[in-house]
Amino acid sequence: MSGQVMVSEEAAPVHPGAPILQVTGLVKHFSTDRGLFGGGAKLHAVDGVDLEIFPGEVLAVVGESGSGKSTLARCILRLIDPTAGRIVFDGQDVLALKGRRLAGFRQQVQPVFQDPFSSIDPRWRVGTSVAEALDAFAIGAKAERRARVLDLLDRVGLDPSLAGRRPHELSGGQRQRVGIAAALAPSPRLIVADEPVSALDVSVQAQVLNLLADLQRDLRLAILFVAHDLAVVEHISHRVAVMYLGKIVETGPTDAVFRDPRHPYTKALLEAIPRPDPDRRMEGSALHGEIPSPIAPPSGCRFRTRCPVAIGRCVTEEPEMTAFGVGHTAACHVARAEQQDDHHRP
Numbered sequence: 186m187s188g189q190v191m192v193s194e195e196a197a198p199v200h201p202g203a204p205i206l207q208v209t210g211l212v213k214h215f216s217t218d219r220g221l222f223g224g225g226a227k228l229h230a231v232d233g234v235d236l237e238i239f240p241g242e243v244l245a246v247v248g249e250s251g252s253g254k255s256t257l258a259r260c261i262l263r264l265i266d267p268t269a270g271r272i273v274f275d276g277q278d279v280l281a282l283k284g285r286r287l288a289g290f291r292q293q294v295q296p297v298f299q300d301p302f303s304s305i306d307p308r309w310r311v312g313t314s315v316a317e318a319l320d321a322f323a324i325g326a327k328a329e330r331r332a333r334v335l336d337l338l339d340r341v342g343l344d345p346s347l348a349g350r351r352p353h354e355l356s357g358g359q360r361q362r363v364g365i366a367a368a369l370a371p372s373p374r375l376i377v378a379d380e381p382v383s384a385l386d387v388s389v390q391a392q393v394l395n396l397l398a399d400l401q402r403d404l405r406l407a408i409l410f411v412a413h414d415l416a417v418v419e420h421i422s423h424r425v426a427v428m429y430l431g432k433i434v435e436t437g438p439t440d441a442v443f444r445d446p447r448h449p450y451t452k453a454l455l456e457a458i459p460r461p462d463p464d465r466r467m468e469g470s471a472l473h474g475e476i477p478s479p480i481a482p483p484s485g486c487r488f489r490t491r492c493p494v495a496i497g498r499c500v501t502e503e504p505e506m507t508a509f510g511v512g513h514t515a516a517c518h519v520a521r522a523e524q525q526d527d528h529h530r531p
């Protein structure tokens with residue numbers, strides 16, 4: 186990815202109070218037919234996820250395709266209902282919201298999707314797409330909405346004259362900026378960005394990431410940033426949660442996770458990042474094989490079938506989250522044993 190993405194130290198959040206979003210024990214299983222006569226098999230897309238986001242913070246959820254990241258995002262947005270668990274936004278039980286209270290939640294939590302072309306109605310002009318949320322939530326008079334649309338286009342780096350254009354007349358990067366402007370229209374407090382740069386040319390990705398970083402800093406937004414590439418989130422996120430086959434396997438401040446990863450899966454994802462410095466390579470952490478089927482996830486540790494350091498305990502016992510530093514946790518039997526050995530050394 187060309188260009189450099191930076192998050193200002195001024196944007197780094199302090200956590201003296203409650204999180205703006207708290208997810209506890211979230212589960213989403215999909216029923217699927219299996220075999221000639223079915224059988225009611227379940228696809229374990231999300232399987233007991235806990236996470237929290239604080240005001241003004243960027244939390245990146247990272248993992249390969251099939252790890253459950255997008256399903257997690259869609260549950261948080263209430264585009265789909267989870268099988269079990271709890272989602273609390275600003276003290277409200279999101280899954281219990283109905284009517285006007287649900288509409289209020291949707292105004293405060295806005296999505297930015299992966300494909301900027303499919304997420305914008307191709308029949309609408311750009312200005313109409315950006316104004317959709319303003320119209321839906323009856324925000325301002327007609328003239329005020331028009332002024333707001335033009336201001337938002339300018340804020341995301343687009344010429345306001347593009348308000349009269351249709352999506353097919355714009356580049357992919359311009360369309361994604363329109364999607365971001367539309368998400369900002371109702372003045373949300375949380376943005377859920379699901380792979381927002383993966384459909385863009387590499388040359389454009391850094392520009393959009395820098396835009397999101399600037400908006401987060403200027404507007405004090407909280408952002409849940411879903412990505413499959415750790416390199417994308419290294420400079421934009423304050424914290425990282427690594428997800429594998431429906432579970433969070435490591436989480437912590439971004440610098441801690443990148444500097445001292447504890448889970449073998451995190452190490453493998455970091456190994457996949459091209460680095461100009463060969464000394465930063467992590468021996469023995471290359472990722473091999475395909476992610477197992479979420480219909481029949483492995484017993485014990487779900488990563489054990491691809492893990493270079495798996496032990497017998499990994500087959501039978503699911504690892505618990507262990508603290509390795511302030512706010513830095515990972516679920517790995519081997520890492521936990523190594524930590525205990527370090528503590529017992531004279």
